[in-house]
Amino acid sequence: GIRLNPMIYAAVRRRLRDLGFLLDGSVACFRGDARTVEELVNRAIADAAQLVGPVEDEDDEAGEEVDWGVVEGEVVRRFRSMPSQLERARLVVRHLRAGNNVLLAGPPGSGKSYLMDVLGVVVPHSYYISMANASNAGIEDLVLNARRINLLMIDELDKASTRDLPIVLQLADATRGRVVIAKANKRVDLRLHCPILAAANPFLQKRSRNYWDALLDRFVLVEFERPSREELMALFIEASNASDQALLRAVERSIEDASVRRIMQAANFVRGNPDLPRELLVREVVRILSGR
Numbered sequence: 001g002i003r004l005n006p007m008i009y010a011a012v013r014r015r016l017r018d019l020g021f022l023l024d025g026s027v028a029c030f031r032g033d034a035r036t037v038e039e040l041v042n043r044a045i046a047d048a049a050q051l052v053g054p055v056e057d058e059d060d061e062a063g064e065e066v067d068w069g070v071v072e073g074e075v076v077r078r079f080r081s082m083p084s085q086l087e088r089a090r091l092v093v094r095h096l097r098a099g100n101n102v103l104l105a106g107p108p109g110s111g112k113s114y115l116m117d118v119l120g121v122v123v124p125h126s127y128y129i130s131m132a133n134a135s136n137a138g139i140e141d142l143v144l145n146a147r148r149i150n151l152l153m154i155d156e157l158d159k160a161s162t163r164d165l166p167i168v169l170q171l172a173d174a175t176r177g178r179v180v181i182a183k184a185n186k187r188v189d190l191r192l193h194c195p196i197l198a199a200a201n202p203f204l205q206k207r208s209r210n211y212w213d214a215l216l217d218r219f220v221l222v223e224f225e226r227p228s229r230e231e232l233m234a235l236f237i238e239a240s241n242a243s244d245q246a247l248l249r250a251v252e253r254s255i256e257d258a259s260v261r262r263i264m265q266a267a268n269f270v271r272g273n274p275d276l277p278r279e280l281l282v283r284e285v286v287r288i289l290s291g292r
Helices: 005-017 036-054 068-079 081-095 110-122 136-145 162-173 210-215 229-240 246-253 260-272 278-290
Strands: 022-024 028-029 102-105 126-130 152-154 177-183 186-192 196-200 220-223
Touching: 068 081, 068 110, 081 102, 081 110, 081 220, 081 229, 110 126, 110 152, 110 196, 110 260, 126 136, 136 162, 162 196, 162 210, 229 246, 229 260, 246 278, 260 278
Parallel strands: 102 196, 102 220, 126 152, 152 196
Antiparallel strands: 022 028, 177 186
C-alpha cells in the first residue's frame, strides 16, 4: 500500500487530476495499461512531494492546542440563559476534554446543533459534517486532507444511510489512534488526535441495529431536552439585547415551536439592525422564528 502524509495526499489528488485521472472520493480512474498507470501515479507523488516540500512527522503537533478551560467558559456564557441545558453542555465539554466520543440525542430544536455552533467557533481546527448530505468517501477525504483536527463534529447522525456508517464506526474506534483507509489497492493511514461529537434525533426502530448498537457502544450518550419557553425567551433577550416591549411580545407569541438555532438567528438580526423601523424588525423576527 501507499502511505501518504495528508498534505501530500491532497497535492497528489490535484496532480492526478492534471494528468487526466477521474477522481471519485478516494478512487482515481485512468484508462491505460498497468505500467502506464503506475508511472503516472509515481510521477504525481513525486511532483506533489516537491510542491509541498518537507513536512513534519505525523506524530508532531501542528497548529493550536485546545484550551478546554476557555472552551467550557464560553459554553457556560452561551448557555447561562438555559439552566436546564447548561449542566449537560458542560458535561459534554468535560467528556471531550477527557478524549471520549459524545453522542447528543434529543428532539429537534433542543440545542444540539447550537452547541456544535458554539464549539465550532471556540475550538480551533474543528470540523463539521452533516450526515444528511455526507458520504463515506467525502468523510474520508475530509479526514485525510485536514492538516489537523482537534474536534470532529457529526450532525444528524440519524439521517446517515447504512452504507455511510462504516467510516463513522472506524473513526470512533480510532480516536487518538491510527486511521487506516484502504481503497483501490491503495492504503493511506494517519493518526486521529481528536474526540468526536455526534448529534442525532431520537433513533427510529427501523434502523439497522447492527450499526446503531455498535455506534452507541463507542459514544457516551448525553440526552438533550427542549428548553422551556421561559429559557428560550431569556436566551433571545440576552443574545439580542432587546428591550422593545412590542418586539418581545411578538417573540413570545412566536417562540413556541422555534428551535434554539432560529432564536439565535432572530436575535442576531435584531442586534445587527438597531436602526431598523420597529414594524419591519418585528415582521422579520416573526418570519425567522416561524421558519417561513
